[in-house]
Amino acid sequence: MATASVTSTGLHGGARHGLFRRALDRMVSARERQARRYVNGYLLSLDDATLNAYGYDRSELEHEGSMTFPY
Numbered sequence: 505m506a507t508a509s510v511t512s513t514g515l516h517g518g519a520r521h522g523l524f525r526r527a528l529d530r531m532v533s534a535r536e537r538q539a540r541r542y543v544n545g546y547l548l549s550l551d552d553a554t555l556n557a558y559g560y561d562r563s564e565l566e567h568e569g570s571m572t573f574p575y
Contacts (some may be wrong), residue, residue, distance in 0.1 A: 545570035 544565050547555065555562055 541569055542567055 547560055548562065548565055548570050550572075552562060
């Protein structure tokens with residue numbers, strides 16, 4: 505009589521889950537950076553008084569970068 509044990513890397517594809525999870529995390533991270541650049545582009549179009557009223561610093565926004573055109 506033979507017995508077999510199945511680990512998480514066996515039938516469930518634990519290594520594949522890690523690969524897909526990392527890919528999804530990287531895609532989400534890239535979209536977050538893209539959204540941040542888009543918002544920074546809009547904020548940079550505002551005048552300094554409005555930026556100061558909302559608590560933003562123009563030089564900090566310029567340092568973070570911007571994307572002035574939507575995809």
